[in-house]
Amino acid sequence: MNKIKILIADDHRLVVQGFKTIIDSMKNFVVVAEAYSGVEVIEKSKATNPHVVLMDIDMPELNGLQATQKLAWLNPNIKVVILSMHSEKGMIQAAIEVGAVGYVLKNIEKNDFIEAIQKVAKGEHYYSSEVTKILSEKTGDPISKKQLVKNDENDHELTEREKEILTLIVDGFSNKQIGEKLFISHRTVDTHRTNLMRKLGVTNMAGLIRYGIQHGYID
Known part of the structure; x- marks a missing residue:
């Protein structure tokens, strides 16, 4: 039987080693690469052609959502399972939007972890029971509606340049690439x-991408 080739992507080495230990205990699994940033995910996926990528979201350079989207463009045969502590419904939906075929939380049991890899390698989708429950929850409560109105108001505050840059960020371009496309410096991109x-009330790139996907900033 051919082994399922796996790439583990997480910026915490202890986390990578923990999951690698589990995978190494399975005779039909093999870890072909480890990546500690989104850029490394892309580079090592090209070099090793894994069947499955286990992807964290909060990583430097490119985050997990950006790296997932790039992989979907470069090689749609690679199956991405998001392995994260993020349990927000919007984040899970954002991961699905950019091409992840599985989403599990890092507190997953060993047997469920193994099942997730096996299923996505066969071309199926896998969402842990906790994730499935989150996705099935209704979000029509007053707080969600209030937040939606707030987001719409924030959207009107964005300049045309900021909207342009947000679209490129969601599309997976780095600061340097955005600068080259728009003929501005990467420092100017960073300022934008x-x-x-600040305007959208998010604190990291994952939140920015989630907002962009939810509000249609995708080419």
Whole structure:
């Protein structure tokens, strides 16, 4: 039987080693690469052509959502399972939007972890029971509606340049690439990104991408 080739992506080495130990105990699994940033995920996926990528969200350079989207473009045969502590419904939906075929939380049991890898390798989707429950929850409560109105108001505060940059961020471009496309310096792009986070009330790139996907900033 051919082994399922797996790439583990997480910026915490202890986390990577923990999951690698589990995978190494399975005779039909093999870890072909470890990545500690989104950029490494892309580079090592090209070099090793894994069947499955176990992807954290909060990583430097490119975050997990950006890396997942890039992989979907580069090689749709690679199956991405998000392995994260983020249990927010919006984050899970954002991961699905960019091409993840599985989403599990890091407190997953060993047997469920193994099942997730086996299922996505066969072309199926896998969402842990906790994630499935979160996705099935209704979000029509007053707080959600209030937040939606707030987001719409924030959207009107964005300049045309900020909207342009947000679209490129959601599409997975780095600061340097955005600067080259728009003929501005990467420092100027970084300033726009900081302003976007402030205006939209998010604290990291994952939140910025989630907002962009939910509000249609996708080419």
